[in-house]
Amino acid sequence: MGPKDKTTMQIVYFPYLSLGRKDVLDFGEVKVWNFGVKASEYISDEPLRSHIEKIIYSNVSHKQPIKDVGMVSIGTTDFRTFSSGELDLVNEVRLIMFLSFLSKNNTIGRGANAGWLLGTSENFEFVLQNFDVGNPYISERAGEIVSMGIGGYKIGEKLFHAPSHVLKPQRFSLDGHLITQLIRLKKRGGKRLYNRILRATDLLFESYYNSPNVSRNARALLQIAAFETLLDLPQSGQRKDFKDKMTLYCNGPREKIYKHYYETRGGKQPESISRKAIWADEYYTLRNHIIHGDGVKPVDFIFKGKQRHIDIAVLFFVLFIKKLINARYPGPVFFDEIIWKKTNDGSDVYEGFCWEDHEIARLLAKHRI
Numbered sequence: 001m002g003p004k005d006k007t008t009m010q011i012v013y014f015p016y017l018s019l020g021r022k023d024v025l026d027f028g029e030v031k032v033w034n035f036g037v038k039a040s041e042y043i044s045d046e047p048l049r050s051h052i053e054k055i056i057y058s059n060v061s062h063k064q065p066i067k068d069v070g071m072v073s074i075g076t077t078d079f080r081t082f083s084s085g086e087l088d089l090v091n092e093v094r095l096i097m098f099l100s101f102l103s104k105n106n107t108i109g110r111g112a113n114a115g116w117l118l119g120t121s122e123n124f125e126f127v128l129q130n131f132d133v134g135n136p137y138i139s140e141r142a143g144e145i146v147s148m149g150i151g152g153y154k155i156g157e158k159l160f161h162a163p164s165h166v167l168k169p170q171r172f173s174l175d176g177h178l179i180t181q182l183i184r185l186k187k188r189g190g191k192r193l194y195n196r197i198l199r200a201t202d203l204l205f206e207s208y209y210n211s212p213n214v215s216r217n218a219r220a221l222l223q224i225a226a227f228e229t230l231l232d233l234p235q236s237g238q239r240k241d242f243k244d245k246m247t248l249y250c251n252g253p254r255e256k257i258y259k260h261y262y263e264t265r266g267g268k269q270p271e272s273i274s275r276k277a278i279w280a281d282e283y284y285t286l287r288n289h290i291i292h293g294d295g296v297k298p299v300d301f302i303f304k305g306k307q308r309h310i311d312i313a314v315l316f317f318v319l320f321i322k323k324l325i326n327a328r329y330p331g332p333v334f335f336d337e338i339i340w341k342k343t344n345d346g347s348d349v350y351e352g353f354c355w356e357d358h359e360i361a362r363l364l365a366k367h368r369i
Contacts, residue, residue: 009079010130011052012090015059015160016123017070017097018168025174028183030074030093036067042077051133052079054155061162072126081130090126095201096179098124103175103318107355110311110343116170120210123167165210181325181333190328197321200230204317207310216301216310217290223313224287230320239284243273246280249323250316252337263288275340276316279353283309307352315353 019025019034033042035056043049057065072093074086082090098121105117131138138158139151186194207214207222227233233241239262251274260278261268263285273281282303289296301309315338322334337356342349 008081008130008132010081010128011055011079012072012082012087012126012128013056014070014072014094014124014126015066016061016125016162016166016168017068018066018123018172019068019070020172022172025070025097027093027096027179030072030089032070032072032093032097035069035071038071042071042073048079048133051131051155055129055131055138058155058158059160059162061166061168066162082128092198094124094126095198095205096182097174098205099182099197099201099318099321100174100176100178101172102314103178103322104173105169105171107315107318109354110307110345110350110352115167118167119169120167121205121208122163122165122210123169124205163211165212167210177334178322185325185328190325193324193328196229196232197324200226200317203229204314208314216298217296219310220283220287220290220301223310223317224284226317227313227320230317230324239281239288242284243277243280245320246277246316247274249327250276250319250338252339276338276353279303279309279312279316283313303352306350312353315355319355 013035014032017032019032019037021034021037023034023037025032035053039049039053043052056069057067059066059069072090074082074089098119101119101124105119108114108117129138136155137151138153138155139149140153141147141149182194182197184190185197203222203226207219207226227242228238231242231245233245255274255276257272257274258278259270260273260281261270262281286296286300286309288294289300299305303309303312319336319338322336326332326334335357338353339356340352341354342351343354344350
């Protein structure tokens with residue numbers, strides 16, 4: 001496309017999405033496309049393309065321009081200023097990409113090299129930048145409590161450096177099956193559940209920044225709030241309902257049962273539940289301690305001294321979504337499970353909850369074999 005007049009234009013893009021060789025992600029109305037791969041095809045006007053390129057390449061990581069950013073188009077790629085409704089669509093896509101990326105990459109394992117595959121919330125933050133073709137200056141707006149407009153930046157001179165804690169996953173891949181089922185849910189009578197999943201995912205998103213500025217306490221409170229929203233927990237008895245739903249949705253047919261002591265005002269009480277339900281009880285209890293101002297220690301954020309609560313929460317959050325979608329249909333569309341086991345990556349042994357993707361079972365069900 002080419003500019004028709006001198007009106008202010010806008011680009012919306014994900015600077016740290018790291019699409020690699022992936023060219024286009026199609027979400028129906030919204031497309032996210034790789035600037036480094038598709039710019040020549042999507043922007044036929046050379047002056048416009050050159051101007052946008054200078055803006056995009058102002059984003060740098062390790063002193064190098066980030067070229068594989070995810071650009072957003074809704075309908076025609078005309079770089080108009082998006083309406084509030086269109087920005088709502090971009091936000092929806094942001095959450096779907098985040099959730100499906102977690103499902104595909106952040107659930108798959110632990111070990112010394114696992115971090116090369118992981119993504120965090122920073123990778124799914126989008127930026128809006130207004131510009132006028134031929135005008136060498138841009139500005140930015142920053143701050144939430146006090147919003148500050150900062151102008152006078154000259155394109156090509158001002159660089160926006162990726163913070164050192166921002167990850168660059170070695171591959172960009174999404175759980176396409178999960179995306180398909182979410183879209184199916186939205187279009188075929190499951191809009192309420194779909195919206196609840198997105199609201200819950202937004203809370204998880206806020207907990208999952210790699211930045212050290214988000215405290216452990218804040219992460220725990222946000223993650224439990226995500227489960228409360230996702231599972232529609234009641235106003236009272238949330239911890240018990242959380243454990244009950246963990247048992248209902250996530251226990252396997254041969255789940256081991258353990259004696260566990262849970263906290264009450266009258267002291268600890270015994271119960272016999274699965275290890276998964278024990279985790280739910282302990283993480284919710286940690287949330288209660290934080291809210292009530294009780295002292296918490298670093299060790300309290302690690303389940304049984306083996307695995308961080310924040311990592312376990314991602315596993316069960318994704319699994320619950322798949323189980324809730326399964327519950328809407330006569331037969332399952334997801335066959336994933338979580339088990340407790342020891343794993344050896346060749347350099348160390350890890351013990352904790354692990355993801356099991358029963359891909360063969362899903363393919364057999366799809367073909368009714």
